[in-house]
Amino acid sequence: MSFEVPEDLYYLASHEWIDPETGRVGISEFAQDELGDVVFVELPNEGEDLTQEEEFGVVESIKAVSDLYSPASGTVTAVNEALFDRPELVNDDPFGEGWMLELDVADDLDGVLSAAEYREQIE
Amino acid sequence: MSEQEPPLYTTHEERGAKFTPFGGWAMPVEFDSIRTEHEAVRESAGIFDVSHMGEIEVSGPDAATLLQGLTTNDVESLSVGRAQYSTITNEEGVILDDTVIYRLAEEEFLFIPNAGHDGEMEERWVEHRAEWDLDCAVENRTDEWAMFAIQGPDAAALVSKAAGEGLRDLSRFSITRAEVAGTECLFARTGYTGEDGYEALVPWDGAEGVWEEFDCQPCGLGARDTLRIEAGFLLSGQDFHSEENPRNPYEARVGFTVDLDTEFVGRDALARVDENGPEELFVGIRLEERGIPRQCYEIRADGEPVGEVTSGTMSPTLGEPIGLGYVPTDYAEEGTEVAVRIRGTDKRARIEAPGFLGDR
Numbered sequence: 001m002s003f004e005v006p007e008d009l010y011y012l013a014s015h016e017w018i019d020p021e022t023g024r025v026g027i028s029e030f031a032q033d034e035l036g037d038v039v040f041v042e043l044p045n046e047g048e049d050l051t052q053e054e055e056f057g058v059v060e061s062i063k064a065v066s067d068l069y070s071p072a073s074g075t076v077t078a079v080n081e082a083l084f085d086r087p088e089l090v091n092d093d094p095f096g097e098g099w100m101l102e103l104d105v106a107d108d109l110d111g112v113l114s115a116a117e118y119r120e121q122i123e
Numbered sequence: 124m125s126e127q128e129p130p131l132y133t134t135h136e137e138r139g140a141k142f143t144p145f146g147g148w149a150m151p152v153e154f155d156s157i158r159t160e161h162e163a164v165r166e167s168a169g170i171f172d173v174s175h176m177g178e179i180e181v182s183g184p185d186a187a188t189l190l191q192g193l194t195t196n197d198v199e200s201l202s203v204g205r206a207q208y209s210t211i212t213n214e215e216g217v218i219l220d221d222t223v224i225y226r227l228a229e230e231e232f233l234f235i236p237n238a239g240h241d242g243e244m245e246e247r248w249v250e251h252r253a254e255w256d257l258d259c260a261v262e263n264r265t266d267e268w269a270m271f272a273i274q275g276p277d278a279a280a281l282v283s284k285a286a287g288e289g290l291r292d293l294s295r296f297s298i299t300r301a302e303v304a305g306t307e308c309l310f311a312r313t314g315y316t317g318e319d320g321y322e323a324l325v326p327w328d329g330a331e332g333v334w335e336e337f338d339c340q341p342c343g344l345g346a347r348d349t350l351r352i353e354a355g356f357l358l359s360g361q362d363f364h365s366e367e368n369p370r371n372p373y374e375a376r377v378g379f380t381v382d383l384d385t386e387f388v389g390r391d392a393l394a395r396v397d398e399n400g401p402e403e404l405f406v407g408i409r410l411e412e413r414g415i416p417r418q419c420y421e422i423r424a425d426g427e428p429v430g431e432v433t434s435g436t437m438s439p440t441l442g443e444p445i446g447l448g449y450v451p452t453d454y455a456e457e458g459t460e461v462a463v464r465i466r467g468t469d470k471r472a473r474i475e476a477p478g479f480l481g482d483r
Contacts, residue, residue, distance in 0.1 A: 036153055036156060036157055036345065039437035040414065040437060042413075042466075058466070060415050060437070061157075062157045062158065062436055063153075063436075065415075
């Protein structure tokens with residue numbers, strides 16, 4: 001099975017993605033498939049400062065609990081509150097409506113994987 | 124350690140199943156989605172490959188006597204063609220495993236230890252047969268029998284179509300022989316989902332042909348777990364474990380499997396528990412805040428830890444987070460307010476009876 005890995009995003013080895021244009025963060029299609037039915041998402045509050053690879057929340061599927069790690073350092077400017085009532089959006093649309101938070105990124109995006117590098121990791 | 128594969132491993136793999144190690148076996152955990160599979164069983168029907176379950180045959184003049192001495196229920200009272208849920212305890216009354224015993228003939232029994240327990244149970248039976256000088260055969264048939272569970276409100280229609288109309292009226296906890304796709308199988312009206320259904324014991328060679336006769340949702344161990352948690356059924360090794368979480372049948376709320384009028388290993392210890400009452404009880408826990416109770420999370424009351432969650436999930440049927448665990452009897456009454464500590468925060472929860480779906 002091959003998974004979508006959008007070219008314009010950057011990734012962490014732990015399967016989070018970040019859009020360099022908007023600072024939006026989510027988890028990859030591969031990750032949501034591995035998790036199965038997502039039933040709960042715990043996210044930080046707006047205004048919190050995160051550092052790269054710091055835990056920022058938790059995503060739980062019926063069968064497992066997984067920590068979420070920030071792909072960049074920055075300040076949380078928005079969280080996707082729709083996920084509190086509809087966590088299944090993470091399964092249905094991981095790169096779209098299933099986004100998790102937006103970051104005002106503090107520095108240049110170093111230490112992340114390109115789409116090609118991430119694709120290599122999951123294949 | 125390499126894991127044993129069920130006879131349909133390749134078939135499941137081709138169907139896109141994900142696998143999980145369970146009791147020494149590589150078993151399908153999910154075919155489509157746990158939610159889809161769970162809903163199929165509650166609303167129509169699903170079929171599970173549970174070939175990881177053990178099968179031990181005990182036959183001969185003293186077969187009933189051996190089983191009577193090693194299990195807590197009254198095996199002598201079991202009629203031919205009937206099944207009995209029971210537990211196997213040690214001298215201290217601690218549950219080593221739970222099992223279903225089928226009486227196939229006057230002197231022929233089959234019992235089903237949990238995954239990975241068949242070797243230990245075979246050894247226990249053989250040792251006690253020698254110690255008690257009994258005349259019967261003990262054969263571990265785990266590698267010869269595949270086992271499927273067909274569960275859900277449509278299970279009777281599916282099974283009677285595949286195995287004969289006679290199966291439709293098979294009463295609960297009964298077992299009979301029936302042919303499917305040219306293979307002689309055993310069908311029992313038993314299951315582990317809280318729904319009506321059947322469990323089929325199928326000779327390994329005929330497994331594929333029999334599986335294909337059932338046109339319903341294939342289900343993995345993931346849905347089996349959410350279904351049994353909703354029903355409040357114990358999972359061996361998780362809701363009780365002889366070393367890591369030793370429990371007696373009264374604590375685990377399966378005291379109905381204990382017949383103190385019979386003689387068995389652990390009887391005297393259990394008679395004392397029966398007289399004094401258990402110190403802790405198996406309970407259901409429903410979370411009243413966002414979060415999911417998981418195995419090993421603390422159950423707290425009055426600001427103090429009082430127990431641990433042994434199983435938990437987001438209930439697909441109820442859409443609410445539920446769990447199972449043990450608390451001191453003082454906290455076990457339905458409606459008692461407790462908390463479950465999730466990642467350092469106490470989440471409000473309430474004690475319930477372990478069957479979350481009631482008499483639905």
